[in-house]
Amino acid sequence: MKISFTLNKQKVTIDVDPMKRLLDVLREDFNLLGAKEGCGEGECGACTVLLDGKPVTSCILNAIHAEGKEIETVEGISKTKLGKLIIDCFDETNAVQCGFCFPGFFISSYHYVKTDGEKDLNKIKKALSGNICRCTGYKKIFESVMLACERVN
Amino acid sequence: MKFIKPKDINNLYETIDNMDQQYLLAGGTDINVQIKNGTIRDPNIIYISHLKELSGIEEENDSILIGSTTSFKDIIESRIIKKHIPLIHSSLQNFASPLIQTSATIGGNIANGSPTADVIPILLVLDAKLKICSKATNREVFLKDFFTGYKKNVMKNNELITKIIISKNVRHKYQTFYQKVGSRNSLAIAKVAVAGVKKVTKEKITDIKLAVGSLNEYPRRLFKVEKYVTGKTLTEIDFNKVDESLQQEITPISDLRSDKEYRYHVCVNLIRTFLNE
Numbered sequence: 001m002k003i004s005f006t007l008n009k010q011k012v013t014i015d016v017d018p019m020k021r022l023l024d025v026l027r028e029d030f031n032l033l034g035a036k037e038g039c040g041e042g043e044c045g046a047c048t049v050l051l052d053g054k055p056v057t058s059c060i061l062n063a064i065h066a067e068g069k070e071i072e073t074v075e076g077i078s079k080t081k082l083g084k085l086i087i088d089c090f091d092e093t094n095a096v097q098c099g100f101c102f103p104g105f106f107i108s109s110y111h112y113v114k115t116d117g118e119k120d121l122n123k124i125k126k127a128l129s130g131n132i133c134r135c136t137g138y139k140k141i142f143e144s145v146m147l148a149c150e151r152v153n
Numbered sequence: 154m155k156f157i158k159p160k161d162i163n164n165l166y167e168t169i170d171n172m173d174q175q176y177l178l179a180g181g182t183d184i185n186v187q188i189k190n191g192t193i194r195d196p197n198i199i200y201i202s203h204l205k206e207l208s209g210i211e212e213e214n215d216s217i218l219i220g221s222t223t224s225f226k227d228i229i230e231s232r233i234i235k236k237h238i239p240l241i242h243s244s245l246q247n248f249a250s251p252l253i254q255t256s257a258t259i260g261g262n263i264a265n266g267s268p269t270a271d272v273i274p275i276l277l278v279l280d281a282k283l284k285i286c287s288k289a290t291n292r293e294v295f296l297k298d299f300f301t302g303y304k305k306n307v308m309k310n311n312e313l314i315t316k317i318i319i320s321k322n323v324r325h326k327y328q329t330f331y332q333k334v335g336s337r338n339s340l341a342i343a344k345v346a347v348a349g350v351k352k353v354t355k356e357k358i359t360d361i362k363l364a365v366g367s368l369n370e371y372p373r374r375l376f377k378v379e380k381y382v383t384g385k386t387l388t389e390i391d392f393n394k395v396d397e398s399l400q401q402e403i404t405p406i407s408d409l410r411s412d413k414e415y416r417y418h419v420c421v422n423l424i425r426t427f428l429n430e
Contacts, residue, residue, distance in 0.1 A: 001156070018156050019198060021185070041186045042253055043340050054226065054255045060185040061256060062178070064158065064200050108252070129339035130250030 005066040007032075008076025018064035023047045025063050026073060034074035034103040038132070045131030048104035049073050055111045057130070074103040077110055086110055086148045093144040097135035104131045109145045119149040158200045162207070166288035168199060170311045177201050177313060179222040180256040182249075183265045207260075207315060210234060218284075219317040221260025225249070225272075228259060237321045244275045244331035244348070250340045260314045263296070266304045266371060273372040274348035275331060276317065277364035284316040293318065300371035327352050327360075330427040334419055336410070343367045344411040347423040356386045358428075368403040368420060375402050375424075382428065390428065396421060 004013040007030065014029055026032045026049065035058055038046035042060040049058045050072040051065070077083040086109055089095075096102050105128060112127035124145045133141065159165035169175060175197040176184055187193040201207060201222060208220040210231045217237055219228065225248050228234055228241065235242045248254055248271050262272045263283070273296070281296045285308055296317075299306050308314070330349040335341025346366035352359050361379050366372040377398035382390055405416035 018158070018200070019154075019188075040189055042182055043250075045250070045252055048252060051255070055252050056255050057252045060182050060253075062181055062185065064156075064178075065181065065202065065256075067203070126339075127251060130252035 001064075003063050003067045005068060006070040008072055014063075016063045018062060020063045021059055022049070022061040022063060022066055022071075023058040025066070026058060026071075032073050032075050036100055036103060038100070043132070044101070045104040045108065046101050048107040048131065050077070050107060050111065053111075055108050055130070074106055077107065082114060082152070083110060085151055086113060086144075089144040089148040089151065090141075093140050093147060095137060095140040095144040097133075097137050101131060101133045101135075105133065105141055109141075109148065112145065113148050113152055117149050117152055119146050119153070121146065124149075154195045155197045156200070157198070158203070162204050165199065165201060165204060165313075166286070166311075169313065170288040172197060172199075172310070174310065175199050177264070179207075179258045179261050180224065182253055182257040183261060183267075201313075208258075212237075212321070215321050217319045217321055219259055219319070221263075221314045221316060222258045223260075225254040225257050225259065225262075226251075229254065238279065238319055240279065240329040240331060240348075240350070241275060241319075244333075245272065247333060247338055247341070248272070253340075259317055263299070263317070264306070264308075264314055266300060266306060268303070268369060268371055269343045269346070269367045270372060271333065271343065271346065271366070274346050274364040274366045276319070277372060277374050278329075278348045278350045278362040279319050280362070282318040283314050284318060285312050286315045287312040297374050300373070303370040328430060330430065332423050332426075333366075334423075342410060345405075345416050345419045345423065346372070347420060347427070349424075349427045351427070358382050358385060363424065363427075365403060365420060368405045368416060370404075373402070375399065377402050378424065387428065392425065395424065395428075399424070 001018045002015050026035055035049055036046040037059055038044035040059050042057040047057050047059040048055050052069050108128050108131050124142055157168055159168050178198050178200045179202050207222040210233050211218050229245050262270045276296050282293045285292050285294055327350045333343045333346040335343050343366055349363045351361040363375040363379055381394055381398050405413040407413045
């Protein structure tokens with residue numbers, strides 16, 4: 001089935017099984033390897049991307065869910081001004097350890113800073129609550145998002 | 154396996170009227186996990202997320218109508234819901250995670266019918282009705298009458314839930330309660346969930362509705378407990394009698410998330426907390 005959508009601001013069309021997982025479409029058909037598969041059940045957030053501006057777990061979405069929509073991945077967002085600012089904040093607070101969960105945390109953090117941006121630890125914790133870090137570096141991750149909120153405001 | 158994307162709602166009714174077994178795909182948060190772990194094999198899938206008639210929140214006279222493919226995120230952020238049914242707004246804050254709230258739909262949570270489905274106890278105490286339609290029929294069923302067993306319900310194969318109907322007026326001047334007990338705040342599958350609404354006049358409980366999740370083969374109302382406490386003041390309630398009624402109405406099991414004794418005690422404590430509020 002032909003499916004068209006916008007991927008990192010570019011219009012794309014692919015011929016694909018509509019039930020193929022969106023995560024696999026991104027990784028296999030577009031070679032975008034930023035989003036990762038962790039649990040494969042929507043619980044860990046390593047596969048997070050933006051769909052029409054909202055963070056979603058791409059491992060439990062299908063290719064058909066992208067049809068006519070706008071998908072943004074870590075590859076696209078990291079090139080934006082705000083994306084770069086957030087990466088700098090993660091860098092400065094040493095918030096990334098093994099890095100596997102980072103693309104997911106990055107997307108959720110970007111969405112929070114962009115749509116809310118209040119330097120409020122509880123709100124940040126809630127916004128990132130769908131992402132899991134098994135190196136358990138949450139404290140530094142929260143610090144980096146707090147720093148990002150401070151810098152944009 | 155077949156995949157069908159109906160061109161409009163009539164085409165959807167037509168399609169399911171002619172099929173033997175199919176799965177409707179909306180948010181996909183449950184079905185994709187079931188496909189992955191092999192619970193569902195080689196399914197016929199009918200995609201319904203693009204059908205505008207099935208999503209959105211609107212007011213109609215004294216009711217709020219929620220389209221079945223409306224996402225939890227849209228429900229949580231809805232001004233209409235916040236204003237008229239604040240219990241839904243507050244109770245769903247810890248539903249799954251912010252990421253899943255964006256995709257998961259209210260109709261999917263009901264139709265999938267998990268014993269732990271978060272939204273069902275809440276809708277049960279609000280006396281919600283479901284609008285169920287097929288090509289030729291159109292009926293309304295109270296949610297309390299919808300389930301018939303573990304993941305079983307009254308719908309025929311050619312029917313689907315189109316709307317969830319909740320009265321705006323019922324809950325004025327009622328106290329509301331919702332507690333979900335899980336291992337963590339986010340992404341928890343409930344060990345026990347208790348929802349309630351009650352009206353107290355001159356210290357007497359004049360009306361009460363209680364519902365529980367994760368304690369039976371599907372979430373259900375506690376009619377016996379409700380009946381026992383109605384018309385009584387707090388001091389007139391004998392909690393041993395509440396326990397007796399409760400034992401007839403819940404059948405907690407032990408599984409990987411918790412054991413039955415724990416579930417039973419937490420349920421008793423939550424009901425006591427609500428009655429004492």
